[in-house]
Amino acid sequence: MAEINKFSTSSLITRSTNDITELQILVSMGLQVLTKVQITDIWSICKIVGKS
Structure with a gap:
């Protein structure tokens, strides 16, 4: 409390x-990365699957 x-x-x-x-920025960037990774996967x- 003194500080x-x-x-x-x-x-x-x-x-x-x-x-x-x-x-908020950290959470937003984290969610963007997770979303992009899933879409890319x-x-x-x-x-x-389409090639084989």
């Missing part, structure tokens, strides 16, 4: 907002 009291209220709000924004399996 938190060193910062002003507006500074704490800004830091919290930035942390939440970074977390399904597409490649269809192409392989």
Whole structure:
């Protein structure tokens, strides 16, 4: 608590907002990667099955 009291209220709000924004970006990028990987996997399996 002593460390938190060193910062002003507006500074704490800004830091919290930035942390939440970074977390949202991380989750969004992770979901995009997972979605693209699954689409690519399904597409490649269809192409392989189509060749044989």
